[in-house]
Amino acid sequence: MRPRYIAIALTLVMVLVASGCGFVTFARVSVNNPLRVGDVAFITPGRTTFVTVVDRLGPPNELAELHDGIVATYYFLDAKYSRVNFGWFARFWLPVSPDVVLAGGGLGTDMFQVLFDRDWVAIDAAFAYHTGTPSFSPWPFRN
Amino acid sequence: MLHPALLRALGVMLCLSLCTACAWSRGTLGDDLKRDTVEAFQKGVTPRSEVIAKLGAPDRVVTAHGRDIFQYYHYDMKASSLILIIVNFSRFTIKSDDLYVFFDKRGLVDEVVFGKRTEGMEFRFWPFKD
Numbered sequence: 001m002r003p004r005y006i007a008i009a010l011t012l013v014m015v016l017v018a019s020g021c022g023f024v025t026f027a028r029v030s031v032n033n034p035l036r037v038g039d040v041a042f043i044t045p046g047r048t049t050f051v052t053v054v055d056r057l058g059p060p061n062e063l064a065e066l067h068d069g070i071v072a073t074y075y076f077l078d079a080k081y082s083r084v085n086f087g088w089f090a091r092f093w094l095p096v097s098p099d100v101v102l103a104g105g106g107l108g109t110d111m112f113q114v115l116f117d118r119d120w121v122a123i124d125a126a127f128a129y130h131t132g133t134p135s136f137s138p139w140p141f142r143n
Numbered sequence: 144m145l146h147p148a149l150l151r152a153l154g155v156m157l158c159l160s161l162c163t164a165c166a167w168s169r170g171t172l173g174d175d176l177k178r179d180t181v182e183a184f185q186k187g188v189t190p191r192s193e194v195i196a197k198l199g200a201p202d203r204v205v206t207a208h209g210r211d212i213f214q215y216y217h218y219d220m221k222a223s224s225l226i227l228i229i230v231n232f233s234r235f236t237i238k239s240d241d242l243y244v245f246f247d248k249r250g251l252v253d254e255v256v257f258g259k260r261t262e263g264m265e266f267r268f269w270p271f272k273d
Contacts, residue, residue: 022228022230025230065207
């Protein structure tokens with residue numbers, strides 16, 4: 001993954017973790033629109049051209065040359081974070097406000113790559129890795 | 144029974160009394176890529192030097208099948224938070240505009256691929272909707 005992309009993601013995750021001082025916090029970070037299997041189903045190896053892919057998905061975030069073609073990469077991310085601070089209620093009868101925090105979140109990050117031949121016709125397409133869209137769940141002890 | 148308008152007003156006042164803060168933030172990475180500038184590039188006519196003069200040095204240069212490709216990108220982030228007494232909602236949205244200018248072997252523009260994902264991007268604080 002590209003350094004600038006990692007930097008953006010990590011910065012925002014840090015912001016999310018540090019944000020919020022209420023009883024319950026819900027936060028979400030989206031980088032570009034997540035691509036789903038149905039969004040890329042139109043790509044037919046050996047037939048779909050680069051122009052068609054760009055028309056449907058927009059320009060890729062990265063192009064890189066291989067020895068026998070070009071690979072176009074689309075990056076996207078969907079992160080969710082939720083947090084419950086049970087110590088928040090203590091502020092009503094204690095001089096200090098202790099934190100008793102349960103928090104959880106997940107990064108649904110993914111790359112979609114399309115491989116083109118020298119004539120800019122798609123010869124393969126795949127999600128690089130798919131962690132799935134996370135859910136809002138502040139319970140950190142789940143498996 | 145309260146009048147519906149009065150009920151709505153009371154509802155708004157209740158919401159406002161629970162609202163302790165709101166925040167809107169904005170951040171960008173790279174120069175904004177203007178559609179007018181990109182559309183001025185003519186295939187087979189515009190030289191590499193003119194592209195550089197109008198957009199500056201590219202963020203990346205890729206070579207593919209013996210042709211140079213200049214890549215320019217621009218990131219836009221909009222973040223909003225609604226901070227209530229008990230519950231807080233935050234939403235960060237980041238989108239990128241990417242421009243690729245393909246040059247032929249003579250150094251003239253051969254193809255331009257441009258997309259503005261950031262158009263129509265709104266400030267949102269509700270995190271439960273796509």
